[in-house]
Amino acid sequence: MRDSDSTRVLAPPRSFREQFRAIHKIRVGRMSNLWLYVRYQLLSKLLVSIVVFPAYNWALRKLIGATGRSTINSSDVMGFLWSIQGAVAVLLSAAFVLLVMCLDIAAFVQLELRRLQGEPLPTARRMLLDALRLYPRFLHPGSLVLLAYVVILIPLVGFGPEPSVLEWLKIPNFVMDVIIHNPAYLTAYVVAIALLGVLSFFLLATFPAMLVHGHSPWGAMRESLRYMRRYWLINLVWLVIYLVTVLLIVGVTLAVLGGISLWGIPLVAESLLTIRFTTLLAALIAAGAVGLILLFLTPSMLRELTRVYAVLHDDSPVRPEPCISTASTEDRQARPRLFAAVVVAVAGSVIAAGIGAWNFDDLFRSEAKIEVVAHRGGGDLDAENTVKGLEAAAAIGAQWSEIDVQRTADGAYVINHDSTFARVAGESRAAEDMTLAEIKSLQVENGFAPSSPSRPVATLEDMLTAAKGKIRLFVELKGATADRRMVDDVAALIRQHSMEKEAAIISLDQGLIEYAEQKNPDLLTGFLYFFAVGDTENLPADYLMMEEQVATETELLRLNDAGKKTVVWTVNTEASIAKYTVSSVGGIITDHPQQVIQALTERSLRSDLELIVEQVLNFG
Known part of the structure; x- marks a missing residue:
């Protein structure tokens, strides 16, 4: 051509x-x-x-x-x-x-x-x-x-x-x-x-x-x-x-x-x-x-x-x-x-x-305290969202446990993450379609170790009792029954157990957290999100709980300067654990609390080369 x-x-x-x-x-x-x-x-x-x-x-x-x-x-x-x-x-x-x-x-x-x-x-x-x-x-x-x-x-x-x-x-x-x-x-x-x-x-x-x-x-x-x-x-x-x-x-x-x-x-x-x-x-x-x-x-x-x-x-x-x-x-x-x-x-x-x-x-040997939050009760320590998992998390020194609460057909509150119990207990019905008595007959399998014993489904009262004085709780309002009634009921149960400073109400629904802040200003709250644009420091919660991609070091430092407490979820990979255990985050939600605690313990023992590589190369 x-x-x-x-x-x-x-x-x-x-x-x-x-x-x-x-x-x-x-x-x-x-x-x-x-x-x-x-x-x-x-x-x-x-x-x-x-x-x-x-x-x-x-x-x-x-x-x-x-x-x-x-x-x-x-x-x-x-x-x-x-x-x-x-x-x-x-x-x-x-x-x-x-x-x-x-x-x-x-x-x-x-x-x-x-x-x-x-x-x-x-x-x-x-x-x-x-x-x-x-x-x-x-x-x-x-x-x-x-x-x-x-x-x-x-x-x-x-x-x-x-x-x-x-x-x-x-x-x-x-x-x-x-x-x-x-x-x-x-x-x-x-x-x-x-x-x-x-x-x-x-x-x-x-x-x-x-x-x-x-x-x-x-x-x-x-x-x-x-x-x-x-x-x-x-x-x-x-x-x-x-x-x-x-x-x-x-x-x-x-x-x-x-x-x-x-x-x-x-x-x-x-x-x-x-x-x-x-x-x-x-x-x-x-x-x-x-x-x-x-x-x-x-x-x-x-x-x-x-x-x-x-x-x-x-x-x-x-x-x-x-x-x-x-x-x-x-x-x-x-x-x-x-x-x-x-x-x-x-x-x-x-x-x-x-x-x-x-x-x-x-610059490199920061003494900032990072708290460990066991995901869904105790993470991989036992069956998820169960009392045994919670107790295991407290025993290894985790500061918090995150649990998921749902309302039953007869108005009780049980701990479960999914919309049904199919994955954890083989029951295809949801919590809101079952009575507390029916749910009590279920056994939660250990997804991390299938050969381990199954555990009974826990109620919110069970978890509050087990946690009091041992480990603090992030109580996530979950499922179709997460509404203002649930906010009021969970707040009342927290007060009944005198755990106003040991438990926080958290949710992915900003409206529920705003309601919780208005009705119960003395209680701790946390807002979960995986996307945010704008003045995030003005979000209505004591704890801002971000998915990993949102929790950049720049964003964490900015929120810390604004006086917000920051938490990142869900940190499970080796690379993420290495990254956030040397970051400016206030808390780490993880399915592997033992590994995160170990990484935080080793942080003070890391060589100069390890500290430099982790911080300069991870955040550079």
Whole structure:
């Protein structure tokens, strides 16, 4: 094919070998691209963090405030979305995500297309302006499908071009825990992810197709499907090569710096201060290197996808000779600049390591007390939501136990999490459909250790009696009977047992917690949520109890400064336990209280290297 000025372009290769050679031929330009990426990412992230996101956040808060709320959260998000302000907020959020897509995805595709046509690299400022000029093209009805691809599909399957501002999007851990422990759910999940993964792969060329051929977002997705059906093999091979290369770079970087930390530092460091300094320096450089790789993961993936698409597609102008010549020259010019940037970054790390080593104990050896909350009675210590589990949690030193209360048909209160007793006791009826006497005949199986003895279903009175003076209780109002009557009845039972300071009423329903605060201001309350936007410090509860994805270190520090008590749920994995036992959270809800207590005990005994790795790399 020839373009308008009859310049010869690369003919689309036909065989797999020809395709591979044609793509490999134009591999130059990585160094100059990297130098431009550094400058562009700094400029675009500054724009988003200083201008775009604050403006979006301000507008969103105004919309939330116009409905009489200070936040929207998992309790009342649907009520907000059905309002006029909610509809405007949805449109505003879509416009925000589309703008970020222009800055974080379309910009890099457009850059590679120009490079493939032999044009010189633009400045970071010009690249940013060009990306902003693309924005109107995304204001199209077809962008709804594109948004679903970027916001839902890519986070679900775990690969594809994803804007950095959306990296937090994923299935919550508490949902994954339910899926993993239910064979039917797990099978369906694996099949769904496999099918969605294939779909995501076939949509990888969406952005190149949109910008190369001027398709609408929906048309570009259809073009990507057609293109990938024809060239799936070379794209798959190239994607595997790319992913293996990234993993090797990360692995080698961490291995080298880990080796320096474990064996090199003791050889050259003599005093505690120098050991801390060199360990911190190695950790900071490792965190910076890995962070840089992750920051450039989407741009580099888009580079490869765009190049493969442009080389293989029948209607994409590619000028190999001008591209190679220009890119080679720019690579030579970029090397000393990159070297200078590395020197500056290392110098900054040296200064930061020096400050950190001098103030090491204040920064890394915090004495903040984190309380352990056994989930559903005693977690994995015994059958869930039973007196034996509660007693086991108290015996190992857990400060709290979280239990779930439901009302029976005759007005009593029993402890059970699910809508029925099917999972724990083989009874398909719900608590509200059974009398207390009928429920008393049930036996709760130990899901963590099936061979262990079953236990009777406990009443709320049983749990309060067993807990008094030994362990405090988070009493969650659960099921269809969670209403104001339940709030009043549970509050009365807490008072009857004189446990006003030993028990807290908690719920996922913000309205119930507001009612509990109004009727019983002297009792402790806790609000559970897995999503919140706005002034979360104004939520009406003594304890703010967040799902893991919400409980970022920044959010925890902000809420602590506002005087709120913070709790994170449900912390079950080794990685999560390691993360939150060195965090600023006030309490950890877990199915594995013994492991969390052990981790907290070992926290004071951890070496400097362990503390640095956990805090710098986990929260860096």
